[in-house]
Amino acid sequence: MTRGQDKVQPDWHKGLAILGGGLAGSEAALTAARLGLSVTLVDMKPGQRSPAHSQAYFAELVCSNSLKSKRPDTAQGLLKEELTSLGSSLIALAHDHALPAGGSLAVDRENFSAAVTQSLKDHPGIRILEERVEDLQPWLQAYAAVIVATGPLTSGPLYQNIQEMTGGEGLHFFDAVAPIVEADSIDREKSFFASRYDKGGPDYLNCPLTQEEYLAFRQALMEADKAAIQDFDAVYFKDCLPIEVLASRGEDTMRYGPLRPVGLIDPKTGKRPYACLQLRQEDKEAAMWSLVGCQTRLTFPEQRRVFGLIPALGQAHFLRYGVMHRNSFIQAPLVLKQGFQSRMEDRLFFAGQLSGLEGYVEAIASGHMAAIQASAHALGLTGEEGAAFLPPQETMMGALAAWVTQAPAQDYQPMNANFGLLPLDQLGQKIKKKERGTIRQARSAQAMQGVLARIRHFFMGEAAHD
Ligand SMILES: Cc1cc2nc3c(=O)[nH]c(=O)nc-3n(C[C@H](O)[C@H](O)[C@H](O)COP(=O)(O)OP(=O)(O)OC[C@H]3O[C@@H](n4cnc5c(N)ncnc54)[C@H](O)[C@@H]3O)c2cc1C
Structure with a gap:
């Protein structure tokens, strides 16, 4: 050859x-x-x-x-x-x-x-x-x-x-793409494996939030810097709303959407958390976990800061940031x-x-x-x-x-x-x-x-x- x-x-x-x-x-x-x-x-x-x-x-x-x-x-x-x-x-x-x-x-x-x-x-x-x-x-x-x-x-x-x-x-x-974080960087003391209503295996890594933590997270989402959005993007967003838009629609909108806690019991407290973010496995080695429902157009530094307010993600290392564009x-x-x-x-x-x-x-x-x-x-x-x-x-x-x-x-x-x-x-x-x-x-x-x-x-x- x-x-x-x-x-x-x-x-x-x-x-x-x-x-x-x-x-x-x-x-x-x-x-x-x-x-x-x-x-x-x-x-x-x-x-x-x-x-x-x-x-x-x-x-x-x-x-x-x-x-x-x-x-x-x-x-x-x-x-x-x-x-x-x-x-x-x-x-x-x-x-x-x-x-x-x-x-x-x-x-x-x-x-x-x-x-x-x-x-x-x-x-x-x-x-x-x-x-x-x-x-x-x-x-x-x-x-x-x-x-x-x-x-x-x-x-x-x-x-x-x-x-x-x-x-x-x-x-x-x-x-829209939600961010992905590295498995090793998720705080396992502040998260737990479970599927909603125990359906299927305990496949999701759940990140519970207290009321105070949830409200602080919501406030930060609404105030965070967003990446500039160009006209050509806008038409693609109507069916897939960024998490920060959901946050701005009402205090409980995220709690009835991607951060809903129903069907989940935190083994630490034995109770349903006030709100809960689920992480979904992205690869077969379980090295990558995506933040379910968190498609976002926050700037990359703001994604680190704001999602870092979720206790289990305080030290999270982002493998891929959320983006929204064609x-x-x-x-x-x-x-x-x-x-x-x-x-x-x-x-x-x-x-x-x-x-x-x-x-x-x-x-x-x-x-x-x-x-x-x-x-x-x-x-x-x-x-x-x-x-x-x-x-x-x-x-x-x-x-x-x-x-x-x-x-x-x-x-x-x-x-x-x-x-x-x-x-x-x-x-x-x-x-x-x-x-x-x-x-x-x-x-x-x-x-x-x-x-x-x-x-x-x-x-x-x-x-x-x-
Ligand atoms: C809005 C936006 C922001 C992004 N920001 C980042 C970022 O900050 N960091 C990062 O790592 N990645 C980013 N990406 C993702 C990706 O890394 C870039 O899109 C990157 O430029 C992709 O390189 P490419 O060569 O595939 O395409 P491009 O760099 O887009 O190059 C495509 C080329 O093809 C030409 N072309 C297109 N259609 C035709 C046609 N029909 N006939 C002839 N020529 C044509 C274009 O003029 C252009 O020169 C971003 C993507 C988008 C859309």
């Missing part, structure tokens, strides 16, 4: 078409071009923009300017370290345009996106077409492989077209096989938020991996052969790639990088928390070395060392 020193002919149609020049599409274009593929990058910018995009540049950060933690003992930090080890262009440019932000990688958003745009324009293996894509077929017919990376705001005819291409039910749409994504476990490749059409790949991952760096990671897989396909490898270039599941990148194909298909939701996805964490308490970080990093570094060697061997003809 060695490609040696073959040069790809300068024929755009033998290479990749990448639809969407956001974080995923830009990383995909630069990655594939570096591997020697010719890349046609298509975006409707600058002539047309989605309601969330305001810049003319590619790789726009639509909201926060933070690419989250740099520390390699965090899931986000490890993900960035792995991307760096594979030579990610966008992570390198983010470091070039970093701002002081403690342990986080925050960037000067305009300079970062301008630098990415310049790199794309300067690369001789990349051509940029300004076009609003409405139909995938012409691209699939004309190019060796196509990556769709049009993001969470994909709408209109393209949205319909992807839905048709993925079997009608493939494209899911949701408008979010188009494919039901990846049904639509994709490994390597972000469509089950229905081998030339078709998905990347970014549309592929069912959540977050800036996750979009970059999926763009990087999809580019390698699509490039391998364009050069004649089968999906199984291309899988040799996928990071294994003990890496953060590999765990994300596995999530999109192996997660439960029912109620599939996009996922952030988090340690609950790593097989190591299935060992749970057996390994001390402090040692876990070191083990994760060492495993990841070793695995990434192997992946990089295989990529270089095939695409660049370098001698294999593993």
Whole structure:
């Protein structure tokens, strides 16, 4: 499986078409071009923009300017370290345009996106077409492989077209996500396992509140800072109200809604609590728990502060924050096989938020991996052969790639990088928390070395060392 020193002919149609020049599409274009593929990058910018995009540049950060933690003992930090080890262009440019932000990688958003745009324009293996894509077929017919990376705001005819291409039910749409917290950070002294009226097993982790605690929580919800909401969002909210809106509707509205205590007895008091928030298990290892009914548009720091007023969540570590916005994504476990490749059409790949991952760096990671897989396909490898270039599941990148194909298909939701996805964490308490970080990093570094060697061997003809 060695490609040696073959040069790809300068024929755009033998290479990749990448639809969407956001974080995923830009990383995909630069990655594939570096591997020697010719890349046609298509975006409707600058002539047309989605309601969330305001810049003319590619790789726009639509909201926060933070690419989250740099520390390699965090899931986000490890993900960035792995991307760096594979030579990610966008992570390198983010470091070039970093701002002081403690342990986080925050960037000067305009300079970062301008630098990415310049790199794309300067690369001789990349051509940029300004076009609003409405139909995938012409691209699939004309190019060796196509990556769709049009993001969470994909709408209109393209949205319909992807839905048709993925079997009608493939494209899911949701408008609200409740926060998810890490299991280890929930105070077990202040919570209890039970299902309402003891129906089924004791599957929920219940967080009781006294009247005083409930009223303080309600007040804080109403007063908290909310993320700016744009016109395009509003129409999606009528059937799925944020918790802070419920709070503002009346003192008892939440107690008759998501915080209702009926059917629950707190074993500590032997009584029904005044109010009770239920946490629902999110993954098979029970490492992640979502706050039932707490979809919210509070800002991320306010989510930490306000939900922290619930006694059991005083020290909660948020794995994913609640968000409310349009979010188009494919039901990846049904639509994709490994390597972000469509089950229905081998030339078709998905990347970014549309592929069912959540977050800036996750979009970059999926763009990087999809580019390698699509490039391998364009050069004649089968999906199984291309899988040799996928990071294994003990890496953060590999765990994300596995999530999109192996997660439960029912109620599939996009996922952030988090340690609950790593097989190591299935060992749970057996390994001390402090040692876990070191083990994760060492495993990841070793695995990434192997992946990089295989990529270089095939695409660049370098001698294999593993
Ligand atoms: C409002 C909002 C706020 C978010 N805030 C954050 C945050 O703070 N932190 C975080 O980590 N994640 C956030 N996310 C989630 C996610 O990380 C971002 O959406 C991220 O930008 C996804 O990257 P992407 O490459 O998949 O899509 P995008 O970055 O959205 O890129 C898609 C590109 O495709 C182009 N495009 C779209 N449709 C077409 C078409 N039909 N034809 C041609 N081109 C098209 C667009 O112009 C755009 O350039 C947010 C998402 C939204 C919607």
